Amino acid sequence: MEPLSALIDSILSASVDLTALAILLVFLPLFVVFTARGKAGYRFGLRPIPLYSRIRQLASHATESGSPLQVSLGSGQIGSEATPEAAMALTVFDYVARHAATCAQPIHGVSGDATLMAAAQGVLQNARQESGYPENYAGRECTFYGPDPLAYAAGAAGTFGADNHLALIALGEFGAEGLWLSEALADQATTRMGGTSDPSAAALMAASLDEAVIGEDVYAAGAYLHRPSHLGSLAAQDILRLVIMLAIVVGVIMTSLGYWS
Amino acid sequence: MKRIVPIGVAVLCGLTMLVDFFVAHPLVDRIGAILVEGVTILAAFALLLGLLVLLSTHARKLKRGSQPGLSLILLIALLGTLAVGVLLPGSATLTWLFDYVYYPLQSTMAALLAFFAISAVYRAFKLRNVHAWVLMISSLFLFMAQLPLAAAISPYVPMARDWLIAVPVTAGMRGILLGAALGTVATALRILLAVDHPYA
């Protein structure tokens, strides 16, 4: 036990990033409480985000028509700082894939990162298996066009036209390739929608896509696509946002009055 | 069990990295470094998997006859570059490939953005609402303000540009980044606490 207690002592005496820890400690209880309420069936009010309504409708439409949707998952590597954005891309892909899998319809996922492609394959395999059609799973439904963003955009645009897709959903981590992909498909009479959290890339995509989300709206995908646990964390985010707003206002006043330098 | 094990591993690794972020301790740092190296190795293997998927996709296209020419070019270019990179690392051949194939191709692809931006602007600049007005005026002004002729027009133009970038643009960016950071934290916590597992 002595080495263990020595280890604990040494960890406690080690330097800790107190600001980050404080933010986490404020957020964690809010997150736990609201997530539990969300999972218990409490309905939180959601403002309409047209993109997610259209994704729901198009997922059903694609299932009925038999034309697949193409989900472009972006270039966010799982394991990097883009992991949360990649997770949201996978959430959207999961939703669309389950719809398609229930009726044994095709679906197409394109990613600009190999780890994301592997995860998307797992999601699709799961969806096909649970819908009772495991034999319909083919790894090639999730494709990868290299780690270069523009090569990825060119590959995604190339396959879109070739496979007669119903619509494009480009949600995840995108840079300028988001505009490239969207505009390359603008010539085709098809719906293009998506978004990214990077404001500079989102501005380009918003100018080009039929329907777009920017910034934190990307992280709300799960809450709008039938994941009750996401509803709770979204509410916790809103509370913390209010806290931050209050802190900014107080900070401005205190600094203006000369209490803080 | 099929789900519990991967989720358990993910949660354990995530929590370890979280502790490593907050605590600067040699032992924790060492564990964190091992996990981080593991991520790099996994990413490399995933890249290999991606390469195989790419090869199989285009080999199938070649066999099936849908756009076989493009697939053939891709396969030759991929395998050729791979062979040169593995057999002759840092050689003049590799530099030649970079300078005369990859570099011009990438530049051309990026140059297409200038064309695509114009067609996007054609739609976005239609003044049907206030947003379109703001977008058009700010875009044209900021673009112009970065040109050398801006200072020739008036010395206040560069000042206005600097103020716009430093105050309203930065404020907006900070707001978006704060919101995105909250979203990131929430998503990370969902994965760390096994509330959600989008990867399986």
Added chain:
Amino acid sequence: MIVCPNCQHHIPDDVEVCSNCGGSLEGFLYRLCPACGALSPAQNTFCHRCLAELKPGGAALKAAQDETIAPFVPTEPLPADLLIAPDALAQPQAGITSEQTPENAAADAAEPTEEQTHADDEGEQPAADDSVEPAAVAADEPDAATVPAAAHASEDPLTDLAASLPDSLIGDLAQTQDLLPLEAAVALPHRAHPPTFGRPGETEQYDAELFARISAEPASLNESRHVVLQRQQRLLPAIGRALLYLLVLLAALTPLLTGGQLFTSQAMLPGAEASALATSLNALPAGAHLLVSVDYDPAYAGELDPLTHTLLRQLAEREVNLVVMSTRPTGMGLAQRAFGVVSEETAAYQTYGERHALVGYLAGNEAALRTLSGSIDAAFKQDYVKHVPLSQLAATEGLATLAEFDAIIVLADDSQVVRRWIEQVHSRTQRPIYALVSARVKPLLQPYLSSGQLTALLGGASQGAEYSAASLGSAWKLAQGDAYVAYWGVLVLVAIVTNIAWVARKRTERS
């Protein structure tokens, strides 16, 4: 079994809370088929794959209902217009059924329906009216034994029917009787009474109420008002697109005509940020160690290469030690190109390894940067050009950690790359970081400059030209700069044209 919407575990139907995650099962999306294991939408009663019953204990419930609920027996005879009444068909059926259920037949024959009574009053006696009613009523209790008997009894009904019709009505149809095997179809037993329905159970009642509630509720998020229609027309006609692209091409070719008159050392007035960077780098002592990370792709070479070349020229003039690396696989190729230019101009940098070293590509993003900040040798075992340990090169000799560098310069096309350097390297080593980035990502990094985490921040070709004007004494020009001005002109033109076209189109639509 149903599938938990939170954790996707399979849970029995009668449970309200998931036994795995504790979440509510209200609003679950999928039901598991007990026969084939397929998932079907929650509202389905039968499996979409094998058609097995999905409801819990559905078969047992159905059997219990069959036992307890008596089959439906009509209390009064069905209206005559619902019954099949052609003479030729009714005759044999009547004979058979009256044989099977003489009581019913007799009772119904004694109580003619309203229509029959009415027909009697008008004197239009329907053919064999006494036999129609028993045929219908007797079929309430169908018996398998009656079926073959019926088949035998209806010998040739069409012949009788045809005989009773005038020749003009038969006409060409007389030849078609062999094509239509009507005899067999007519002889089949027909259900002449409504199917029996059991009394609705609690589950069905609940489902019905739920359905009524859902169908009466307004759709969430105004979905019903937002109809998705596939776009059937192109947003911009092909000719219009071609014209726009032609304008952009002309703008790009402008420098060929003008020769580059606007972005020159005479025309450019360096801004405060560019001047500060030039001054800061000029203050570096000879022999200082600088780490330069070329973290952009060739896609951004047009924007960032001039900046890189100017930077390396200025640093070469200061005769500092340059260690060059990249976190992008293609970065070293760009670095080699840039050093190719600089080494031609500056004698001190013609011999590799003396004043500069290319250490290579560092894979692993922030994880690798974190390793690098702790130990250079751990990140780079050998250099990129000669493949020798870094300790054998004069430019890198004695360098163990990043803390020993005087400054770090990051050339990037992505804000996340710069953030990684700030979070993983600056926070650990406190070394000043100069970020030279593309114009697109500069506003994203402005907060880091304000907070002091970045020492300098320059963005895009425009500020790159300002920096060149501030740092390079000799005359220089950026020929491609004229294309930027021409492109701005195209933007203004497009803004005017698109609005004129839009207004004209609206007027046409109104008129």
